[in-house]
Amino acid sequence: MGKYILKRFLLMIPTLLGVAVLVFVLLRVVPGDVVELRFMSGEGQFADPQMLAMERAKVGLDKPMWKQFLDWMWGIVRLDLGVSMWTGAPITEEIKLRFALSLQLAIMATVVATLLAIPLGILAALKQDTWVDYTVRVFSIAGLAMPSFWLGILMILGFLVIFKWLPPMVYTPLWVNPWQNLAQLIWPALAVGYRYSAVATRMTRSAMLEVLREDYIRTARAKGLWTKLILTRHALKNAMLPVLTVIALEFAFLLGGLVVTEQVFNLNGLGMLFVQAISHRDYTLTQSLVLLVAFVFIFVNFLMDLLYGRLDPRIRYR
């Protein structure tokens, strides 16, 4: 087991290295760089090439590509992400607060999604091909279809028109004022959670359907066991594994993928930071940010793999 964990852990490194190379190269293919954007706004006639070269040297853009890449990698090994090319502030500082916000929102949205998906999915499976099933499926697909940014606009509009109230638009950390914090974050969490519950509902439904057809369920039923007991003890336990995977992977994506929702609710999270950084051609910040999001995703994958072995003894690790 220990050997397997180590092996799986080490296998994460080539993937992350690939992500790093990909984002590094992609960024440098993008036309323009941070210096150009800052000093040549508009026509760019005023910029003096000598000064541009000096500014480039200041942010390290004069070095050859391979050197820039190695510097970045060496920094990561030392847990030092360097400074942002645009603001000059350390990247760890830039990311820290926004990460807290994004993490909290991702957790809240995942809780909303889980609370919706599991009961609804079970219900749909038990009443397969009845109007209950259809209603649940239409409800969850509707969530998948409504853009969460539109749902956000509607929510804000609804509060304004009906209650003459607006959720707070400035972020307050949870530890400063929990009420203020929740009053702001619960709405995007609901909008996003509803949307992300769709896939998990579907997975719960199909996993339950599959399990309910197994022989041991029929046996349990035949020996006259309570339906309630069959469902919780026998069916649910076995159906939850794939559902858990889906929820975990969605959580990982939620952390960095809420670009548009953050925009609507004026949340300064990782998604917004990514858009700002890439539009400033802030190479150092963008590449570290992307690597962080990819790392979380790959790491959650890794954790799920380990958890699988724990939850399902049939799975053996080599």
Add this chain to the structure above:
Amino acid sequence: MAINVPAETIAEVSLAPARRAWIAAAIKFTRQRPIGALGAAIILVMAAVASLAGVLAPYDPLATDYGGMLAPPSATHWLGTDAFGRDVLSRIVYGSRTALLVGFGASVLGATLGVFVGVASAYFGGRVDLLVQRVMDIFLSFPLIVLALAVVVILGTGVLNVTLAIMVPMIPRCALVVRSSALAIREMPYVEAARAAGFGHARIIFRHMLPNVMAPYLIMLTAFLGQAILLEASLSFLGLGVQEPTAAWGLMLRGAAVEFAEAAPWMALFPGLAISLGVFGFSLFGDSLRDALDPKLRTL
């Protein structure tokens, strides 16, 4: 005596059962999967609106009218006008063209490239497979929208570039699913026989393997369609997708629609409804198709 039967009669006779079979299949689908049929109906309406946009739209979607800005819904402008005095209904009608163009373009391209990658990866196996899988893993570790955004920033905005940007994150997702189906097909006796007969790689892949992964291909394609439309709307909403003055639903929700949401809610309401309804139709249809073709297939 039956020698001089006119050609048309023959054609009619041979066509009739085929047409009847189609209708019967449609009825059967509606009965067994009412949800999927609802989705199909929405898609058909959307396609009709897009192709008849010139006839259906009461106004030119680009015509500005600075005398009638932000007008509420009325008999002349059913869904009101926007901040430039453009008719919202006409822009929604024409916006369906953008949505379908980008949606179909991106999903067909993405799913097709994904199928090739997936089948080739499974067919060649060994080192090729391992390498392809690692590369796909790398692409899969980006959230959909982050990857699409990065591609848009490189290529620039506009309909074509947005289509390409949405296509990229779809390739690995399709490849992953198709590969797992193709792995089983590779072990089939007929593939082995084809190999034993000395056919080339290309022929085996195209003639023997590709036709057998059509089910996952279709499933992924329909599953992508709705998501592609949604992704286009999101990118346009961020200002990184389709550009003004082209009529696009996501674009209509941007800027003035949010600023004047309280004074002119129709600007935010109706385009969002159009997006939701369109994606809803494709998702319903895709969901039922997936259930019908392969209920065990697990796709995200």
